[in-house]
Amino acid sequence: MKYFKLPDLGEGLQEAEIVRWHVAVGDTVTADQLLVSVETAKALVDIPAPYDGVVAKLYGGEGDIVHVGEPLLGYEGEADAGTVVGRLEGGGSSQEDSFFIGAAPSTREHLATRATPAVRQLARQLGVELSGVAGSGHEGLITRTDVENAAQTELDRFGGERLRGVRRSMALNMARSHAEVVPVTIFGDADLHRWGQAREPLIRLAKAMAAACAVEPVLNSAFDGKSLSLKQHERLDLGIAVDTPDGLFVPVLRDVGHRTSADLKEGVMRLRADVQARSIPPKEMMGATLTLSNFGTLFGRYANPVVVPPQVAILAAGAIRDEPVAVEGAVMVHPVLPLSLTFDHRVVTGGEAARFFKALVEALEQPDA
Amino acid sequence: MSNGKVTLLEAVNLALHRAMSEDENVIVLGEDVGVNGGVFRATQGLRDSFGFKRVIDSPLAETMLGGLVVGMAAQGLKPVVEIQFMGFIYAAMEHLVSHASRMRNRTRGRITCPMVMRTPMGAGIRAPEHHSESTEALFAHIPGLRVVIPSSPARAYGLLLAAIDDPDPVVFLEPTRLYRMNPQPLLDDGKRLPLDSCFTLREGSDITLISWGASVMETLQAATALAERGVSAEVIDVASIKPLDLDTMEASVRKTGRCVIVHEAPRSCGVGAEIAASLYERVLLELQAPIQRVTAPDIPPPLYRLESLYMPNVEDILQACDNVLHFA
Numbered sequence: 001m002k003y004f005k006l007p008d009l010g011e012g013l014q015e016a017e018i019v020r021w022h023v024a025v026g027d028t029v030t031a032d033q034l035l036v037s038v039e040t041a042k043a044l045v046d047i048p049a050p051y052d053g054v055v056a057k058l059y060g061g062e063g064d065i066v067h068v069g070e071p072l073l074g075y076e077g078e079a080d081a082g083t084v085v086g087r088l089e090g091g092g093s094s095q096e097d098s099f100f101i102g103a104a105p106s107t108r109e110h111l112a113t114r115a116t117p118a119v120r121q122l123a124r125q126l127g128v129e130l131s132g133v134a135g136s137g138h139e140g141l142i143t144r145t146d147v148e149n150a151a152q153t154e155l156d157r158f159g160g161e162r163l164r165g166v167r168r169s170m171a172l173n174m175a176r177s178h179a180e181v182v183p184v185t186i187f188g189d190a191d192l193h194r195w196g197q198a199r200e201p202l203i204r205l206a207k208a209m210a211a212a213c214a215v216e217p218v219l220n221s222a223f224d225g226k227s228l229s230l231k232q233h234e235r236l237d238l239g240i241a242v243d244t245p246d247g248l249f250v251p252v253l254r255d256v257g258h259r260t261s262a263d264l265k266e267g268v269m270r271l272r273a274d275v276q277a278r279s280i281p282p283k284e285m286m287g288a289t290l291t292l293s294n295f296g297t298l299f300g301r302y303a304n305p306v307v308v309p310p311q312v313a314i315l316a317a318g319a320i321r322d323e324p325v326a327v328e329g330a331v332m333v334h335p336v337l338p339l340s341l342t343f344d345h346r347v348v349t350g351g352e353a354a355r356f357f358k359a360l361v362e363a364l365e366q367p368d369a
Numbered sequence: 370m371s372n373g374k375v376t377l378l379e380a381v382n383l384a385l386h387r388a389m390s391e392d393e394n395v396i397v398l399g400e401d402v403g404v405n406g407g408v409f410r411a412t413q414g415l416r417d418s419f420g421f422k423r424v425i426d427s428p429l430a431e432t433m434l435g436g437l438v439v440g441m442a443a444q445g446l447k448p449v450v451e452i453q454f455m456g457f458i459y460a461a462m463e464h465l466v467s468h469a470s471r472m473r474n475r476t477r478g479r480i481t482c483p484m485v486m487r488t489p490m491g492a493g494i495r496a497p498e499h500h501s502e503s504t505e506a507l508f509a510h511i512p513g514l515r516v517v518i519p520s521s522p523a524r525a526y527g528l529l530l531a532a533i534d535d536p537d538p539v540v541f542l543e544p545t546r547l548y549r550m551n552p553q554p555l556l557d558d559g560k561r562l563p564l565d566s567c568f569t570l571r572e573g574s575d576i577t578l579i580s581w582g583a584s585v586m587e588t589l590q591a592a593t594a595l596a597e598r599g600v601s602a603e604v605i606d607v608a609s610i611k612p613l614d615l616d617t618m619e620a621s622v623r624k625t626g627r628c629v630i631v632h633e634a635p636r637s638c639g640v641g642a643e644i645a646a647s648l649y650e651r652v653l654l655e656l657q658a659p660i661q662r663v664t665a666p667d668i669p670p671p672l673y674r675l676e677s678l679y680m681p682n683v684e685d686i687l688q689a690c691d692n693v694l695h696f697a
Contacts, residue, residue: 085454086496086673088409090376090549095589097521097553097570101563104572104603107620114654141654 001056003071006038007047013040015067018060023073027055035073038066047072115142126151166247173308180225181307184350185342188357191325193334194367201337202240202268202294203261204364205317209290210236210257212360216352220289222310223347230347231310239288239311240268242275243298249275252288296320301338313343313353315360337364374552380522381411381487381543383557384529385449389419391559395533396441398425399434399451399487408453409489409548435461435486439468442484447533452488455542456499461486462507469538470513481536485529490518491583491633492665492680493546495673500545502670503582503634508540509611509643515539515564516610520585522553524608527562535564544583551586564609567617573603576690577621579644580631581607584681588631591686600694610640618644619651626657627696629689631681636664658696661689 009016016038023035029049036047053075060066113130115123119142123130128150135142155162163171192201213220213236221232236257239250251271253264274280293305296319305316318338325334339361343353375383388395397415399407403426406413416424427434431452438448452458465486472482492501508516517532517539519525525543532539562568570585571592580588585606592602603621607613622628628648630641641662648660663681671679 085408085500086494086545088494088545088549091551095551097523097551099521099524099568099570099606100572101568102566102614103617103620104569106572106574107617107624112623112626112655116654117656120657 001074001076002053004035004050004073004075006066006068006070006072008068009038009040009045013042013068015065016040016045018062018064018066019044020062021058023049023055023058025055025058029053029055051075113142114140115147119144119147123147123150128154166244166249170248174306177306177308180309182345183304183307183342184345184353185304185340186353186357187302188339188341188361190337190339190361190364191334192320192337192365193332194365195335196368201317201320201364202292203264204368205292205294205315206238206240206253206256206264207261208360208363209238209292209315211363212356213257213290215359216356218348218352219313219343219356221312221347222289223312223344224310225346233289235289237287237289239285239291240271241291241293241295242272243295244275246278249280249285250288250291251275251280251285290314292317296338302340305340305342307342307344309344311344312347313341313356316340316342373554375522375526375555376549376552377519377522377525377543378409378411378548379552380526380555381529382413382415383555384526384533385412385415386418387557387559388447388449388530388533389415389423392447392533393423394445395447395449396423396425397449397451398427398437400427400429400453402426402451407451409545411487411543412451431457431460432463435464435469438484438486439464439472439482442469442482442538443472443480447483447485449485449487449533452486454496454500455488455490455502455504458486458488458540465508465514465538465540466511470511472513473537474513482538483533483536485532485539485541487529487541487543489545489548490542491544491546492670492676493583495676496545498669498671501676503632503665505540505542505582505610506634506638506640506643509640513537514611516542517564518542518544518582518608518610520544520547520580520582520606520608521551522555524562524568524606526555526557527560528564528608530559531561531564534561539564542582546583547586565612565614566609567614568606568608569603569617569621570606571602571604573601573625575601575625576627576629576693577603577605577618577625578629578631578686578690579605579607579618579641581610581640582633584631584633587681587683587686590683591631591690594683594687595690600690602690607640607644613640613644613647615644615647615651618648622648622652622660623655626655627693628656628660629663629686629693630660631663631686631689633665633680635667636662637667639664658693661693663689 019037019039021036031051032048034046035049038045056076057074059071128147133142133146133150136146137143217232220236221230223230235255238253238256242249253267291314293316296317301318303316305314307314320335320337322333323336324331341357402412403416403424434450438450441448469482472480491503505516508514517528519528532541578588592604595602632641645660663685665679
């Protein structure tokens with residue numbers, strides 16, 4: 001006999017009272033046929049048959065209390081399942097059981113590459129596929145030298161020149177940034193008609209960025225993507241991208257917010273001269289909290305500048321040019337500075353970036369002091 | 370036995386019938402094994418066929434049972450004793466460790482101890498914690514004991530017959546969860562399977578999955594899922610936990626370079642640790658990735674609502690495979 005036990009009726013109810021049996025011993029029932037109505041503390045519940053069979057026994061009469069898990073009804077014809085503690089599931093996959101005693105035939109003539117974990121790691125770093133390397137060590141063991149030679153051979157096959165110094169670090173930093181940062185770029189213009197004749201916007205841009213940082217300090221912060229933690233900087237140390245024949249240098253102009261324009265101008269001149277002479281000390285190029293690219297002095301309007309972690313934003317200034325602008329319904333020609341602000345959307349919201357940008361442009365559009 | 374297919378439980382029963390009819394020295398004893406046919410009915414019909422002198426209902430006293438079978442075996446009988454659940458076997462531990470396992474050594478080979486201690490093992494049947502454990506490592510640690518765990522009807526049949534033949538004590542652990550799962554065609558031909566060999570259930574070339582007992586089922590399912598992703602997994606059923614057939618495992622891992630070990634027993638000092646350490650000694654230079662273990666946590670089996678979280682499932686195995694495969 002196989003038992004059908006009172007199932008869990010939900011809502012944490014542990015018992016039910018039998019109200020009426022709809023089947024009798026000897027009846028043939030089909031799955032889902034109504035077996036019994038029971039009353040719980042909350043409702044009258046109809047319990048259907050779980051599967052087809054012949055009723056062998058009813059447990060309890062009308063008015064009796066049955067607890068969840070207790071037998072309600074017995075089916076005929078089932079094999080004796082034993083006095084089991086717990087429940088044995090039947091069925092399972094129809095997959096046929098087949099096996100080799102011991103090892104599979106294919107294990108016998110196999111030749112794998114042999115190398116220590118350290119050499120495998122080296123091969124991974126150098127991009128060497130070990131299966132293509134002939135081992136020179138004991139019993140075909142691939143050695144460190146084998147891997148290094150293979151890497152050199154790869155290099156020789158491609159030819160070309162290996163990147164060094166600043167260009168090498170540019171390649172590494174840009175790739176790292178691309179892999180990590182979620183960049184969004186906003187474009188905007190500053191109308192410079194209230195400026196004097198001077199068209200050298202670098203210092204004004206630096207001061208305007210400091211003003212914007214005061215409005216939205218989150219743009220002037222460091223972000224660690226691994227621990228997902230943010231550190232806000234108290235002062236603005238501005239990295240200034242400087243183009244040289246050797247590559248891109250980014251010396252740092254310290255504490256932009258608290259220095260006078262004249263002082264900053266002198267600082268910039270000195271940094272530029274040092275970079276051109278390649279005499280800038282490495283520490284002068286470290287610790288920028290935000291970066292400015294003034295690429296417009298060469299050519300171009302807008303860009304998608306690349307945020308370099310742990311910084312969270314970068315501003316790029318294009319070339320100033322005279323453009324027609326609408327002023328109170330009339331068309332005027334004003335000098336216009338095109339700007340592109342890229343921010344890391346993991347850290348900075350669109351709203352923060354837009355407010356930063358607006359404050360920056362408002363500061364820029366003030367007349368020269 | 371429906372459609373000519375046999376469950377693991379029925380395979381055990383067939384093997385017991387076969388062994389008792391082949392050799393009158395084979396004696397079956399244990400709690401409820403006679404009239405009742407055993408708690409899971411593994412010994413059903415034996416008493417009717419072979420009588421109450423060879424199929425003995427014992428008192429509820431595992432310590433006594435342990436001592437009784439050691440004495441019987443030392444004097445030339447071949448006792449097969451059933452312990453109702455693995456959680457009750459510890460009362461017989463003294464006899465297993467201090468006497469059965471050492472009989473051959475202690476008597477300088479004069480007397481051996483040809484006994485089999487059968488017991489259901491493992492979780493997944495909604496039973497309490499002391500009916501659900503997998504403590505095979507305890508027995509595997511004892512020199513002189515064989516530990517065997519079948520994972521299919523055919524292996525249960527062939528290995529149990531071999532265990533009864535064997536002149537040394539065998540702890541024969543039957544995965545309760547598999548007792549009625551996956552019935553298979555089985556020829557009751559008395560053919561033995563080797564006790565010192567793994568079984569390769571699936572041939573593959575990219576990764577070796579090693580398991581035993583009930584976890585073999587999830588391991589095979591993981592291998593099928595890997596095949597759908599184009600990863601060819603070799604699946605090995607260790608079956609003989611002691612002594613281990615390291616040669617087979619070594620050959621496979623040497624071929625694939627990658628290995629995941631799956632067992633339902635808790636992790637610390639589990640048999641998986643022994644296998645991993647031995648493979649590192651043998652195939653370090655061929656390994657493409659660190660060996661991973663998928664095991665139960667170091668806790669007693671929880672009550673049944675949490676059981677499925679305790680036992681390694683297919684997703685756990687696939688996660689470990691991903692870890693191993695991600696090493697290029």
